[in-house]
Amino acid sequence: MAAPGAEFALELLGRVSSSRLEEPLEELRALKVALQALPSAALKERGPEFPLAGLFALMARGDSEQISLCVSILERFLQVMDPLYVIQHFGEELQKGLFHPDDSVKILTISQVGRIVEDPDAVQEILNTPELLRQVIYCIAAEKIAVAKEAIKSLSRVAETPEGLEALLAGNLLIDLKKVMAKSDIIRYRVYELVIGISSVSADSLNYCVNSGLISELIGELTGNDVLVRATCIEMVTSLAQTHHGRQYLAQQGVIDKISNIIIGADSDPFSGFYLPGFVKFFGNLVIVDSPQQICERYPAFVDKVFGMAEGQDPTMFGVGVDTLGILGSNVEGKLVLEKKGSRFHSVLNRIGHQSKNAPTELRIRCLDAISSLLYLMLDHQTEDLLGMTESWFSSLASQPLELFRSISTQPFPDLHCAALRVFTAIANQPWAQRLMIASPGFVEYIVDRSVEPDKASKEAKYELVKALASSKTIAEIFGNQHYLRLRAYLHEGPYYVKAVSTTAVEGAE
Template sequence: MAASVESLLEEISNIEDPIEELQSLKTALLSITESALRDSVSGQRLRGVFSLLDSNRREQVELCVDILELILLALSPEHLAQNYRVELHAGLNHPNETVKILALTQIGRMVEDPNAATEILKNHDILQDVIQCIREEKMAVAKQLVVEISSVSPISLGYCANSSLISQLLSELTGDDVLIRATAIEMVTTLARSQHGRQYLAQQGIMEKISNMIRGAETDPFSSLYLPGLVKFFGNLAIMDSPQQVCEAYPAFQNKVFEMALDPDPVMNGVALDTLGLLGSTVEGKQVLQKTGEKLKTVLLRISQLANSSATELRVRSLDAIAKLLTLEPEQQTEDLLALTESWFYLLSKQPMDMIRNISTQPFPELHCGALQIFTAIATQPWGQKLMISTPGFIEFVLDRSTGQTKEAKDTKFELVGSLVSSSTAAEILGSQNYINLKTYLREGPYYVSAVALVSTEGAD
């Protein structure tokens, strides 16, 4: 079949009326694998299909678009940038909208690829034509391509800003249509991932505008549709810039996160948990949260309650947030920060070790792994190791390979053992024999099955 694709591609540009051959080629392409497709396509043959786009016959043009879609998606963005940049650029100015969409889609793939994007940025004419295409009212392309282009470099952002597309997007943040508003927030969050994008948004006063939207959400009955997006925006901003600066400059954000954690709406809970985990994953974020005092104590207790009794997905997100809040890399383990994580651990429950261990024994693999990740978070910290050795049966639980039989569970347990063994204080705190047993577990690997276990399994069979 690959041979027929090659021959059809070779013959097709020399035929006066190629409709029948184009239909045959499309059928042939649908029946071969992606790798075979890549092998059967050469630049010269494919340019024959591009040349057939220069036609007034709608059926011919649309067949060519279908064929090119199948072939181009099988090729890497870098290969497209190096070999078909001229043809795709020409497609941006084609009178047929489907050809423009094809060209925009493939250029969008190139923009997202670091190697291919470099090729595109060398050609300012392509960027200008892309933006011109998207500006056309009939263009059935999402604004997300605009944001992706703007995120690539300050130059590309400048083109988009000059075209008024970005200002139109920003105006939709406060528009009457709450669904469009929610989409605009997602796109602005994407734009904020680049440093030049954040600088532009700051210059336009967007951070302050979003902060005011958070404040005004209390009186808007439809705020639940866009409020999560506003909080995610600031959460991402805090991690990329500075948790302290963002929380101090926009206190409405931090206050809203705490409110959402205590909200009866599980959707709000989920966003709050993810955001708290994001903030708490950094040392600066931990210090910012610690300054809130009693508010944090209330929220930590709420997270613990959600981890114990809520829908499974929310329990998993709660466990993930706890793990991130408690994690300290070895170089971060100052006396103050160790005291901080230890105090947070005890705010979760009167008996936090028992609570988390109970969750780990429940018949849900994702909960089992989530609980183990919390133990992994405290495994490198001396206070965590002291808790483990003083908790009856805990080391035996860690070494027991019969708990958690899924691959994910075995991998997570192996990570816990690895964290313990790698700690410089583990041998002294846990005792030499426990430490040797843990090292043996690590050496045997996550999927080791003892000879005794094999014999008993065969006997059962």
């Protein structure tokens, strides 16, 4: 049995589609409301009965409200229809929609193309309509970024099938992609973004992109002399390096070596500040997905540059250096690489500790997060040597590091407060840190005091600290049973527990 509103919606749609209706706005508004109340299942069941040609015709003309209503109504209908049915019955209308002056119509049309190419039965219909795909390609050059992004998303979906890859990157459509690229620098980068997205899917996808010549063009710009172009291109190459096949390709082509050489030459380049942060971040990302020791041994210029940034006076470079040290030292292998730097690294730690107290707020938070990353040790890695190493690192941060972070954690700035709590959480399962905490007067009382956590983020950060302490195997022995039981009670009560306050009425009180 059909839903009660389906017949009414069908009747309204019939009136809207009538060529005799000169002012359709009232009916369109009513139809939009009726569709919102209609379950998707009912719409899907009756979908083919709804004549949409009139709506497409109204969307092609009229004022902005009429177009907006048509877009909203069509979106509701098309989303529940089978993609094969949509392309077979409304392919021509979709193609016209890509030429519409209103951006919302283009976005609706392109999003439907994206749906269609994801359907194995419908995708061939799209590939058999190259003119439709050609116009989607030209939408990459749209002035409105939302239209361009929707086009990139849909074309990425086209490339998820072997046939789509072939059509987009090995046929006539490649000529259109290159024509679009020639329109401006910004649009060229949009096409590179599309190509890198496709390349990241698989080794086969990367091969198609390489054979198209577009990857070579991107790498040529990356290693060229335009410093602003370098800064943009390195972000895209960094995305490609996130995949194993992407890293393999970049290494085989000598691209990683070239990036390392550019870092080496940056000292004599007065404009290196534009691109150097991105180049260092590139290696920082390699460290995350590859062996930190191998990366640092093969590209020593990267490590030296990171230390140079952390030792220098430029706040931007210092921030990048600190972030990268935090990434590099986030696992044991990276920690050991840093420890080999000896006194130079301990000097850098002291500077990071100093800046965590004195730098502008945003930079202080980055310092604290890097410290958390550097000091954290999983239980399985807590050997005597590694515990001794993190303890010595902690001592290098300041003359009284525990008091330094405690003073930061009591400041009335939630972001700083939480960042300092994260430092305590990072070291909470290490016996040397527990001994420092219990020896600091009032520290345990501060940890279990809920009144100093004014907001949700602070309550959750404090709870994570309590959980890390209470879960440690050495906490009962070091803190003593009384404090241990207080931590367990806090843990049991949860992060948002509020102690009930009883009130007693006093006779005569107002």
